[in-house]
Amino acid sequence: MSSIRERNRDLILRAASEEFADKGFAATKTSDIAAKAGLPKPNVYYYFKSKENLYREVLESIVEPLLQASSPFNQAGHPFEVLTAYIRSKIRISRDLPYASKVFASEIMHGAPHLSKEQTEQLNLQAKHNIECIQHWIDQGLMAKVDPHHLLFSIWAATQTYADFDWQISTVTGKASLSDADYDAAAETIIRLVIKGCEVDEKAPAKSA
Structure with a gap:
């Protein structure tokens, strides 16, 4: 049953x-x-x-993966490893949960009226933590002095566009839907732009045993 x-x-x-x-x-x-x-x-x-409860469940189905995508920031790590893992996780969300991602984007554009206070706080606290991590790496000289807020916003825009603007992507590429190889190429391209643009050393130090 x-x-x-x-x-x-x-x-x-x-x-x-x-x-x-x-x-x-x-x-x-x-x-x-x-x-x-x-x-x-x-x-x-x-x-x-009710329809309202169902809508909130759809939002919940995307909020949890979005928070989970930030898990690389929640432990000590080198910016190359963390940013690479984060971007790949964000691309996977666009690939696996495209409709929920669109619902979330629409919710945000309308001022998040259906997001619970707890969900809003969780998302904002995680974003602030990610920004603090980036600033810490900058202060340590591990990456260029970029604005950490706008770096995070740029990653969001670059990764989420594959779900939120899929019609435009399909029109430009001439493909009805993207393959796993396309999503892998998207992730690698964004990673390269971020890592090179932020002057991050790609040779992250080996983890101690």
């Missing part, structure tokens, strides 16, 4: 992510979500109670 419940919840969440990303919160109908999920409309209310 639990596996059926989990399957149905996952189907509804995926369908809701697509509908909310395509139409926005106000214009999305629970009947359309149910139809896309291939389930009766009452199932949406059975599992999520």
Whole structure:
């Protein structure tokens, strides 16, 4: 029974992510979500109670990976290793959770009315911590004296564009969808721009045993 419940919840969440990303919160109908999920409309209310709760669950599905992507900053490390891992994690989110990423972007553009206070605090505290790490590396002479705020914003923009502006990317590349190799190339390109632009030594010191 639990596996059926989990399957149905996952189907509804995926369908809701697509509908909310395509139409926005106000214009999305629970009947359309149910139809896309291939389930009766009452199932949406059975599992999520309301459209508002479902929307918040979609946001939760992207907030946690965004916080997890910053985990390299949460332990001692060299900027080459940390920035490389962070960029790759951010690209994976755009590849694996494109619709939820669009929903999150729209939520932010509208002033984050549905993000909980806790989620907002978590995201802001993590961003501040990442910025402090970058500033610490700058103070240590491990990278160029760039503005750490704008470096972080640039990484966000470069990585999240592969989800949030996929139509434009598909139009320019002539591809209906990007392959894993395309996402790998995107990550490597962004990494190269950040590492070279910030004058980070690519030969990170070996970790002591």
